[in-house]
Amino acid sequence: MYKLLLCWRYLRTRWIALASIVSVTLGVATMIVVNAVMAGFSYEMQTRIHGILSDLVFESHSLSGFQDPQWHMDEIKRAAGDDILGMTPTVAVPAMLNFQVRGQWITRQIMLIGIDETTHAKVSDFGRYLQHPGNREQLSFALRDGGYDTIDSQSDTKAVTRPALEGAGWPHRRMRVERERVWREKLEADRRAGGATDPAATDPAASEPSRSVDQQVDAVLAATTTDASPVAAGAAADPAAPPATADPFRQARPEEGTKMDPAREQFTGIVPGLGLASFRDNAGTDRFLVLPGDDVKITFPTSGTPPKAVSDTFTVVDFYESKMSEYDSNFVFVPIAALQRMRGMIDPQSSLASVNSIQIKLREGADLDRVRDTLRKVFPADLYAVSTWRDKQGPLLAAVDMEMSVLNILLFLIIAVAGFGILAIFFMIVVEKTRDIGILKSLGASAGGIGGIFLGYGLFLGIVGAGAGLALGLSIAWNINTIRAGVEWCTGERVFDPSIYYFYRIPSIVHPFTVLWIIVGAVGIAVGSSVLPALRAARLHPVEALRHD
Amino acid sequence: MTETSPAILRVRDLRKNYRSGETTLEVLRGVDFDLAAGEFVSIVGQSGSGKSTLLHLMGLLDAADAGSIELDGTRIDGLSSARRDRLRNTCVGMVFQSYHLLPELDALENVLAPLMVRHGVLEWLRVRHQARDTARALLDRFGLGSRLRHKPRQLSGGEMQRVAIARALVTRPRVLLADEPTGNLDEATGAGILETLCELNHADGLSIVLVTHDAAVARRADRIVRLAAGRVDDAPQALDQSAHAGQAARRKAG
Numbered sequence: 001m002y003k004l005l006l007c008w009r010y011l012r013t014r015w016i017a018l019a020s021i022v023s024v025t026l027g028v029a030t031m032i033v034v035n036a037v038m039a040g041f042s043y044e045m046q047t048r049i050h051g052i053l054s055d056l057v058f059e060s061h062s063l064s065g066f067q068d069p070q071w072h073m074d075e076i077k078r079a080a081g082d083d084i085l086g087m088t089p090t091v092a093v094p095a096m097l098n099f100q101v102r103g104q105w106i107t108r109q110i111m112l113i114g115i116d117e118t119t120h121a122k123v124s125d126f127g128r129y130l131q132h133p134g135n136r137e138q139l140s141f142a143l144r145d146g147g148y149d150t151i152d153s154q155s156d157t158k159a160v161t162r163p164a165l166e167g168a169g170w171p172h173r174r175m176r177v178e179r180e181r182v183w184r185e186k187l188e189a190d191r192r193a194g195g196a197t198d199p200a201a202t203d204p205a206a207s208e209p210s211r212s213v214d215q216q217v218d219a220v221l222a223a224t225t226t227d228a229s230p231v232a233a234g235a236a237a238d239p240a241a242p243p244a245t246a247d248p249f250r251q252a253r254p255e256e257g258t259k260m261d262p263a264r265e266q267f268t269g270i271v272p273g274l275g276l277a278s279f280r281d282n283a284g285t286d287r288f289l290v291l292p293g294d295d296v297k298i299t300f301p302t303s304g305t306p307p308k309a310v311s312d313t314f315t316v317v318d319f320y321e322s323k324m325s326e327y328d329s330n331f332v333f334v335p336i337a338a339l340q341r342m343r344g345m346i347d348p349q350s351s352l353a354s355v356n357s358i359q360i361k362l363r364e365g366a367d368l369d370r371v372r373d374t375l376r377k378v379f380p381a382d383l384y385a386v387s388t389w390r391d392k393q394g395p396l397l398a399a400v401d402m403e404m405s406v407l408n409i410l411l412f413l414i415i416a417v418a419g420f421g422i423l424a425i426f427f428m429i430v431v432e433k434t435r436d437i438g439i440l441k442s443l444g445a446s447a448g449g450i451g452g453i454f455l456g457y458g459l460f461l462g463i464v465g466a467g468a469g470l471a472l473g474l475s476i477a478w479n480i481n482t483i484r485a486g487v488e489w490c491t492g493e494r495v496f497d498p499s500i501y502y503f504y505r506i507p508s509i510v511h512p513f514t515v516l517w518i519i520v521g522a523v524g525i526a527v528g529s530s531v532l533p534a535l536r537a538a539r540l541h542p543v544e545a546l547r548h549d
Numbered sequence: 550m551t552e553t554s555p556a557i558l559r560v561r562d563l564r565k566n567y568r569s570g571e572t573t574l575e576v577l578r579g580v581d582f583d584l585a586a587g588e589f590v591s592i593v594g595q596s597g598s599g600k601s602t603l604l605h606l607m608g609l610l611d612a613a614d615a616g617s618i619e620l621d622g623t624r625i626d627g628l629s630s631a632r633r634d635r636l637r638n639t640c641v642g643m644v645f646q647s648y649h650l651l652p653e654l655d656a657l658e659n660v661l662a663p664l665m666v667r668h669g670v671l672e673w674l675r676v677r678h679q680a681r682d683t684a685r686a687l688l689d690r691f692g693l694g695s696r697l698r699h700k701p702r703q704l705s706g707g708e709m710q711r712v713a714i715a716r717a718l719v720t721r722p723r724v725l726l727a728d729e730p731t732g733n734l735d736e737a738t739g740a741g742i743l744e745t746l747c748e749l750n751h752a753d754g755l756s757i758v759l760v761t762h763d764a765a766v767a768r769r770a771d772r773i774v775r776l777a778a779g780r781v782d783d784a785p786q787a788l789d790q791s792a793h794a795g796q797a798a799r800r801k802a803g
Binding site for chain 1: 611631634638651652653654663666670716
């Protein structure tokens, strides 16, 4: 009984010991917050990576791919059985994207991915990341007649951050075509009038845009918008799916065969990653270099040996934004049939197309690794690679895991430092209380009982410190976005810049097991560091302790 | 009476050395000492004569190097530490020169401390009312009934020593060992404390061993044992006269 009473009395009369547990509190709170935010980031990243990549990827080692995806899909289905929920073939080749901004050609290195527009969204979260509500329902490579989101559909803010997408689609395309036509006419008129010598005038966008031209364009637009749209929509519904014929090049380049009206027709549709076509300015608004409705050129290798580079013109129909900048600034999606035709991946004799890979979605709860291993047994490893989405992003996920472990070790050292503080203060208290320890021993207290006072004291400090840390940490972790807003309001600085992270709020996930582990660790350190002082107190010789002053 | 009563404490050829580095200090060199039940004995001697050490050995605070100590006919030297703790708690009450109260506890709690040491938490919840009554009665008896909730630093020296005596008695010990209980007190207060001890001896038949270097204090006891250089000094001294006088006085009273 005296142990409890003395523990309590020592606590009440020695606030210095409470000071030492402030660092336990802070350490525990920091660990909880950091773990929650790291777990949140890790979760967001994994969902995104998983959303972009399907559960399993079945691919060939070569760029030319393998023939007859349907046969492969049937074989996969037979091998893996009921676990398969959906499959879609894709073709992925490195390529270059070229587009013109204010008269300058900009070239970007990309991964050109041919997808099946009807099935691709079923094996991954691809559809969710598009900017047109209609495309999110069902992707179409036909240009939409406006209606693109000006508000980021994946964020919970209601602020308009993409005003440029307001007129995107056919209206933008018609306006651009008109503007070019007016420019051409003006140049023509200038040349006829006096033989223009100003070299800048030949490049319409490089010279100062003239107000009068804009007015002309507006006038022309007012005349054309009323009648153009129904026809355009009808014309656009179809060109993405031409029949596979013996001469693909005639279909691939409609401008060579027939005279194409760019205001009413489009080239093959593509969906580039948002990061390729836009950047975010300081005000948090996305500025676009290319809009849906604009035409771009893509240079890609043919499937022959050695590959030759060919170029073609495409029309941007939507943007893809997974919020993983690595993907958003790299991926460009095209209809798989068009890409197979342009690359010459269709065998003229058998008219069987080739694909690079097959994306596989498994049913909920299926064991990814087991299915992967089954498929690896069925298909020869020197021809095909089968990997899960985790395998694909293994290094990244491993790096995040390691970062978390290292951070945890470092933060635990903070609590360990607090442990040394407790050790020092306890030694001080033992020295100060030597005579009292002697008195207790003379009253018949055992060595274990005396040690117990100090162990109990340490346990109590640990529990109080960890408990306060738990409360502090959880309240921060659960309200981190409110706190961020408060700090931003106070300092006027952006604490968490969404343009860097592509999240609009700080993700935070509290795992009860992690919290338990932290608490147990902190209390363990507090008790552990009171063991030495407790031993010293227990071993004091009663006579010498009584003489101590 | 002294001869007929059985010995509560019987010390035979007790030896104790203190080592510090190379040198060994022989503090007790074979002490023989008996305490009869109900007897009040003073141990006197100069500083360093080993009287405090003898008291500590009898109070089981320290272990002897040789010799034996018997309590009620049972040897209590060389016991395990757990049994020594138990005996110290139940059979021996100790009073010290500088009171040795726990500063964090008030007077009542200080008196209760030995009982708290004896009982675990659950047991304590069962016995605490009875224990409080006992402690309160003791403090009342010593005139401290109004100071139960005072901390040691709010008490005078005499009051602190009386709290210490109450603490020593709350466990109903077989023997009370007092180490210079009046050493820090002025004459009048010290006399009061001595009076209390004598009264406990007379009225309750408590066996008391009092260590002191003050001849006047020692004279209040039934018998005086003189320690010199680690041995009981049997040579007759001037003190013996007064000791006999004390004995005579006691006989008269009895």
